[in-house]
Amino acid sequence: MRSTDKIYKGRSSRSNDNCYVEQKNYSIVRQNVGYFRYDTEEEVYYLNRLYAYLRLYANFFQPVMKMTEKKRIGSKVQKKHDDIKTPYQRLLESSYVSEVQRARNKAL
Template sequence: MNDAARHRIKLSGIPRLGIDSDNGSEFINWELFRWCEQENLTFTRSRSGNKNDGAHVEQKNWHIVRQTVGYHRYDTPGELELLNRIWALQRLLTNHFAPQQKLISKTRTGAKTTRKYDAPATPYQRVLADEGTVRKTAKTRLTRENKPLNPAAIQRQVQALTAELLTHHQQARAQTPARHARTFK
């Protein structure tokens, strides 16, 4: 976990103030908490019983994670290796080529809700436009990373790796006997 978190922070080039997680034990553990203390990061969690605290993150999970690799449980070393390769490429597509709109304001008049959004921009464009938070070295690194990228080629690589992941998953499941096989006589 610590190596994955360090790698993620290093890739972004944006200073982190903290980590916000879901309430599950797969997210909240002493190892992560101690690591956050060592790295001087705040560690917060969603409020227990409030399902919609992580709605934005959950929406991104569906949009990016689930649409890319589906709903299967991937738990073999081979699947992990393929997932890491997929996410390395998907990160480039999402951050450099997928424009997003940010909600600026929301007003309610009676039963009607009016939402105003800013102009669509990719996360890469937003980082370059940032004046105060992101260091110039991070912007330079991202610009160098962006120049040679070909979104169509990256998408084809993601699709090929995803097909390989699905094949690997199906083969692994075919070799594993059912855990709770029942026999009725």
């Protein structure tokens, strides 16, 4: 991974992911690393080590409020949100995750 690569990338064929990606890059990467360009091998090594911890911090300890519904009533937009949970909690509740993957994540 080069130092200029982003931790969070948008999903393919999803043109509306970019704002979410940029928000996460600021709240996680930019606040911890800053806006400097890191080019040397040593800098990339330390950034990758830091990213490994930031990934765990963001997925296990940073709760996210997920929007479940959005509807327009006249000129106003009404939004409904799910309960605040971490990405890890949402993963464990998902029906798409196998028991093997759940066990591996619980061990992590």
